[in-house]
Amino acid sequence: MEIIFLGTSxxxxxxxxxxxxxxxSLEPFLSEFWLFDAGEAVQHQILHTRIKLGKLRRIFIxxxxxxxxxxxPGLLSSRSFQGGENKPLTLxxxxxxxxxxxxxxxxxxxxxxxxxxxxxxxxxxxxxEDEITINIHLLAHGIPSYGYRLEFPSSPGRLLQEKLQAExxxxxxxxxxxxxxxxxxxxxxxYHTQDYRADEVPGKIVTFFGDTMPNRNEDLLAVNADVIVHxxxxxxxxxxxxxxxxxxxxxxxxxxxxxxxxxxxxINHVSNRYxxxxxxxxxxxxxxxxxxxNFKIAHDFMTVSID
Numbered sequence: 001m002e003i004i005f006l007g008t009s010x011x012x013x014x015x016x017x018x019x020x021x022x023x024x025s026l027e028p029f030l031s032e033f034w035l036f037d038a039g040e041a042v043q044h045q046i047l048h049t050r051i052k053l054g055k056l057r058r059i060f061i062x063x064x065x066x067x068x069x070x071x072x073p074g075l076l077s078s079r080s081f082q083g084g085e086n087k088p089l090t091l092x093x094x095x096x097x098x099x100x101x102x103x104x105x106x107x108x109x110x111x112x113x114x115x116x117x118x119x120x121x122x123x124x125x126x127x128x129e130d131e132i133t134i135n136i137h138l139l140a141h142g143i144p145s146y147g148y149r150l151e152f153p154s155s156p157g158r159l160l161q162e163k164l165q166a167e168x169x170x171x172x173x174x175x176x177x178x179x180x181x182x183x184x185x186x187x188x189x190x191y192h193t194q195d196y197r198a199d200e201v202p203g204k205i206v207t208f209f210g211d212t213m214p215n216r217n218e219d220l221l222a223v224n225a226d227v228i229v230h231x232x233x234x235x236x237x238x239x240x241x242x243x244x245x246x247x248x249x250x251x252x253x254x255x256x257x258x259x260x261x262x263x264x265x266x267i268n269h270v271s272n273r274y275x276x277x278x279x280x281x282x283x284x285x286x287x288x289x290x291x292x293x294n295f296k297i298a299h300d301f302m303t304v305s306i307d
Contacts (some may be wrong), residue, residue, distance in 0.1 A: 077112070124136070
C-alpha cells in the first residue's frame with residue numbers, strides 16, 4: 001500500500017504545492033484508491049499520477065474549509081467520463097457535505113452516471129468496509145473537523161516450511177492444505193496446522209487527520225499507529241500562535257507521535273508562506289533537534305510505502 005500526496009499546502013496553493021488532497025492506494029490489499037480531502041485542482045494533480053478515477057471507491061472529507069473541498073464537484077463530474085460509469089462511490093464527511101454536493105451539481109446541471117452515497121459522519125462513528133475498520137473522531141478546529149483511523153485486518157503468519165521438512169513433509173500440494181486448513185492428515189498422522197504457522201501479522205493502522213489544534217481525541221486516533229498523516233501549518237516560531245488559528249505547531253505533532261508510539265509521521269498542510277527551500281532547511285533542523293522522531297514533510301507527488 002502507498003500514500004500519495006497530491007496537495008500539501010495550507011489554505012492557499014503556491015507555485016510549488018497544491019491545496020489539500022491525499023490518496024491511499026490499497027493495492028495489493030484491494031485494487032482501489034481512497035481519497036482524503038479534495039482541494040482545488042485535485043483532478044489536475046491526478047492526471048500526473050497512475051491513479052484511475054474508475055478505481056476511486058471512497059472519498060473522506062475532513063472538514064468544510066475550501067482548501068479541502070473546492071476540487072470535489074469537478075472530480076465527481078469528471079469521474080463519469082474517466083472510467084467511473086456504473087461504479088459506486090461512497091463519500092464520507094461532516095454535516096453539510098451532502099448539501100454542498102447536491103447544490104453544486106444541481107446549479108451546474110452536472111449529472112453523475114454512477115451511484116453516489118454520501119455519509120455525514122459524527123464523533124465516535126465506526127464503519128467496517130472491506131474488512132477495514134474506520135474509526136472517526138472529532139478534532140478541534142473551530143468548525144467540525146474529523147480524523148479517520150483505518151485499522152486493517154491481520155494476515156496469517158508464514159508457513160514454517162523448515163519445521164514441516166523436519167517432520168519429513170516435503171514441499172508440494174500438501175503445503176497448501178497446511179495454509180488453508182485447521183488440521184491435515186498426512187501418511188496416517190493428524191497435524192494441527194497452527195503448530196506449523198508463525199504468529200499472525202498484525203494489520204496496519206493508518207490515520208489521516210483533519211486540521212486541528214491539540215485535543216484529547218487526537219490520542220484515540222494516533223495510539224500505536226504505523227503511520228499518521230498530520231497537519232503542521234507552523235514548522236517553527238511561537239507554537240501558541242498556531243493555536244489561535246486552531247492549527248498545529250510541529251512541537252504539537254512531535255508530542256502526539258512520541259506519547260502514542262507512532263512509527264512514522266507524515267506532515268502535510270504546511271503554511272503557504274514556506275517555500276520548498278525553507279521546508280527543506282526546517283526539516284533538517286527538526287531532525288537534528290529530535291533524532292528519535294521518525295517523520296517526513298510531504299511535498300506534492302511524494303509517494304510513501306506503508307508496507
